[in-house]
Amino acid sequence: MTHLSPLLDKNQPISQLFGIEYPIISGGMAWCSGHSLASAVSEAGGLGLIGAGSMNPEILREHIHKTRAATDKPFGVNIPLASPHAEETIQIILEEKVPIVFTSAGNPKTYTSALKEAGVIVAHVVSSSRFAIKAEEAGVDAVVAEGFEAGGHNGREETTTLCLIPSVVKSVSIPVIAAGGIVSGSAIAAMFCLGASGVQLGTAFALTKESSAHQKFKEYCVSLGEGDTQLLYKAVSPTRLVKGGYFDLIKEAEERGASIEELKAIRGVGRARMGMFEGDLERGELEIGQAAAEIDSIRSVQEVMADLVNGYRDTIDQMQL
Ligand SMILES: Cc1cc2nc3c(=O)[nH]c(=O)nc-3n(C[C@H](O)[C@H](O)[C@H](O)COP(=O)(O)O)c2cc1C
Numbered sequence: 001m002t003h004l005s006p007l008l009d010k011n012q013p014i015s016q017l018f019g020i021e022y023p024i025i026s027g028g029m030a031w032c033s034g035h036s037l038a039s040a041v042s043e044a045g046g047l048g049l050i051g052a053g054s055m056n057p058e059i060l061r062e063h064i065h066k067t068r069a070a071t072d073k074p075f076g077v078n079i080p081l082a083s084p085h086a087e088e089t090i091q092i093i094l095e096e097k098v099p100i101v102f103t104s105a106g107n108p109k110t111y112t113s114a115l116k117e118a119g120v121i122v123a124h125v126v127s128s129s130r131f132a133i134k135a136e137e138a139g140v141d142a143v144v145a146e147g148f149e150a151g152g153h154n155g156r157e158e159t160t161t162l163c164l165i166p167s168v169v170k171s172v173s174i175p176v177i178a179a180g181g182i183v184s185g186s187a188i189a190a191m192f193c194l195g196a197s198g199v200q201l202g203t204a205f206a207l208t209k210e211s212s213a214h215q216k217f218k219e220y221c222v223s224l225g226e227g228d229t230q231l232l233y234k235a236v237s238p239t240r241l242v243k244g245g246y247f248d249l250i251k252e253a254e255e256r257g258a259s260i261e262e263l264k265a266i267r268g269v270g271r272a273r274m275g276m277f278e279g280d281l282e283r284g285e286l287e288i289g290q291a292a293a294e295i296d297s298i299r300s301v302q303e304v305m306a307d308l309v310n311g312y313r314d315t316i317d318q319m320q321l
Pocket of ligand 1: 026027028029030032051053054078080103104105125146149150151152153179180181182200201202203204206276287288289290291
């Protein structure tokens with residue numbers, strides 16, 4: 001039986017690994033997590049990640065400098081390994097001595113040793129126990145196990161967070177960070193009960209004041225209800241999309257059996273920027289998690305963190321854990 005630790009504080013293994021107060025991480029998010037969001041989360045006691053996936057390497061360098069200017073607490077960078085800039089991005093991370101890196105969407109073997117040799121703490125995002133074992137073999141310090149509910153690009157297995165976390169916890173001996181569908185303190189408590197020792201949230205932080213997403217995108221997402229997102233684009237790269245103009249285009253093409261080439265052509269270039277960063281709700285790609293249905297206002301990072309911590313404590317008190 002895994003030892004369960006009901007502590008949302010600096011004594012959780014994940015807090016100790018990263019040197020933070022609360023084992024709460026804001027996931028790297030293309031077009032949402034720039035220096036403002038990353039530094040605000042770190043300042044509030046969590047771990048803020050800069051999402052390098054939507055940045056060219058020199059823009060990333062600027063975000064690293066601005067994050068350091070805003071906080072002296074630990075922060076990290078997320079790099080989707082499928083990015084065409086992955087190699088240069090890793091170089092910048094090493095030059096800038098970024099202390100923590102979360103890799104995703106690719107093979108953890110490629111850069112983990114180089115990062116570890118430079119003293120970087122590395123976590124890798126997985127969607128299955130099989131990938132978690134590979135990440136552990138590659139030498140990462142922790143895995144983020146991200147379930148089907150999550151916003152952004154998703155695993156092909158479609159395993160929900162509730163089923164994924166216990167299975168990953170059983171499969172590896174490194175700490176497991178749960179992700180996908182977590183927007184409340186009670187959800188954090190549930191994840192700890194399943195054996196996770198930290199949580200990564202995307203949706204909740206994408207819809208804060210400090211997120212660099214467009215205001216129209218945030219307002220639209222906080223109005224969403226249950227069932228307003230769906231995993232589409234599965235033949236190319238499964239993506240949880242919000243219902244709307246672009247969603248309809250992809251869904252219609254998939255239903256008539258469009259080829260991978262046609263689907264890629266429909267998506268074209270710059271769709272995600274158009275939707276999430278420029279606020280074109282009709283033509284742009286809009287990505288958010290299922291749990292957007294639980295959020296009904298745009299709050300500050302400080303408010304989100306306080307709600308998570310207080311909600312967690314209330315849950316523990318009520319359950320008398
Ligand atoms: C708008 C958006 C963009 C995202 N972009 C990335 C990304 O660039 N790299 C990555 O590893 N994960 C990305 N994610 C996933 C998050 O880092 C996080 O793991 C996920 O959102 C957690 O699930 P939740 O949305 O239910 O909180 C993104 C999520 C959202 C909502």
